[in-house]
Amino acid sequence: MLFAVSSLNSGGSAAPGCDWARLPQELLLHIFQYLPLLDRAYASQVCRGWNQAFHMPELWRCFEFELNQPASSYLKATHPDLIKQIIKRHSNHLQYVSFKVDSSTESAEAACDILSQLVNCSLKTLGLISTARPSFMEVPKSHFISALTVVFVNSKSLSSLKIDDTPVDDPSLKVLVANNSDTLKLLKMSSCPHVSPAGILCVADQCHGLRELALNYHLLSDELLLALSSEKHVHLEHLRIDVVSENPGQHFHTIKKSSWDAMVRHSPKFNLVMYFFLYEEEFGPFFNDEIPVTHLYFGRSVSKEVLGRVGLHCPRLVELVVCANGLRPLDEELIRIAKHCTQLSAIGLGECEVSCSAFVEFVKMCGRRLSQLSIMEEVLIPDHKYSLDEIHWEVSKHLGRVWFPDMMPTW
Incomplete structure (x- = not known):
């Protein structure tokens, strides 16, 4: 064309008989x-x-606004004239909208200015995406809330909302619920410091069709899990929890096992994804009782003791990623995980140590259900049974496919 x-x-002349x-x-x-x-x-x-x-x-109906400052970003940007034309002629047609902004406050403010003008549209999905640092957090809170409220009030069928790293607050969530409680199915709002546990509980109490939810651990409560497990609520499909330490030694509350049990009874197939960015001394409240986590990621160093508790209390675990552990081999912990986490199908190990014999035993116990096995070569410690040259043959035999450990790039 x-x-x-x-x-x-x-x-140029078109083909005979063809009038484009x-x-x-x-x-x-x-x-x-x-x-x-x-x-x-x-x-x-x-x-x-x-x-x-x-x-x-x-x-x-579907449009992504890309807002970047030419002086500080190499990313392409939506032309200002096109933005004006969209607002003038197509704002009432927009249904699936996202804003991708760079690290500048100016770009985030420009996104808020556009949102404020969408008074004639009824969005079904909205995503606010910071490609670098969370620039929406630099926008005056009143400006952001005012812009977001315009969308919440005029959109009567909003089903998906992604507002991570923004200054959204409890009153604005009440506006969201008042106008979109019957349609909201997905809400992602990790790192929203102005929202309280009561604010997110209001959403769960009223939005009975919510199927996917992402938030920080400080918003998680027993009351929230019980609200998501009520008879009025649909089966939850995906719950993501970011457990992030802002300061070393931070205290974290404990969620009751009975609350998790209620969640599993109500939504037996839901995925519980947990990202941990904690210091080792902050893991005290976690993994002391059974928890239905399915995908578990440790972004900082985690102790042998904690991984041992994971092996005992995470029977639904499907995926495990450990970025770092230290210099103490994880032989016993891996064997325990293989024994008790019978649904485990993916594992990744970074700066850890495991003896070759224990690793082969782990793979042997898990068998061919290990569809993803990402282990750095430096993790494996040769012993009296296997060398690094031999281990890939033994592991490949138990996996039923050719496998090699990952290698650190040399560039």
Whole structure:
């Protein structure tokens, strides 16, 4: 199609009997849907019919605003003239919208300015994405809340909301619930310091169709889990919890086992994803009782003792990633995990140590259900049974496929 556009603009002749300007609107719409925005804009200059097709509402239901400062970012940005045109002619057509901003406060404020003008649209999905540092947190809170409230009030069928790293607060969540409680299915709001446990509990109490939820651990409570487990609530599919330490020695509360049990009874197939970024001395409240975590990621060093508790109290574990452990071999801990975590199918080990014999035994116990096995070569310690040259053959035999440990790039 772009070849045809080029030919028409340069005075080239079209194929005999083919009038590109008379293509049916339905066909143009189908073609335009596969074109990048810039190519669609070029095509719209060919003739009046193609320009009309460029403005068809179906082409503007899904849009990503990319807001970057040229002086500080190499990423492409949505042209200001196009933004004005969208607000003027297509704001009431927008349904699936995201804002991708760079690290500058100016870009985040520009996103808020656009949101404030979307008074005639009813969004179904909204995503606010910071590509570097959380620039939305640098915007004056009142400006951000005012812009977000415009969307919450005018969108009566919002089903997906991703507002991680933003200054959203409890009152604005009440506005969200008041206007979209029947339709909201996905809410991601990790690192939102102005939201309280009571604020997120209000959402769970009213939005009975919520299926996916992501938040920080300080917002998690027994009351929240019980609300998500009520008879009125649909089965939860995905719960992500970020456990992040802001200061060394931070205290973390404990969630009762009975609350987790209620969650499992209500939603037996839900995924519980937990990301831990804690210092070793802060793990005291965790993994002392059974917890239904399915995907577990340790972003900082974690002790042998904690991993031992994981092996005893995480029977639903499917995926485990340990970025660092220290210099004490994890032989016993890995064997315990293989024995008790019978659904484990993926594991990744970074700065840890495991003897080759224990690792082979771990793989042997897990067998071919280990679909992902990412182990750095430096993790494996040769012993009297296996050398590094021999271990990949033994592991490959138990996995039923060729396997090699990962190697650190040398560049």
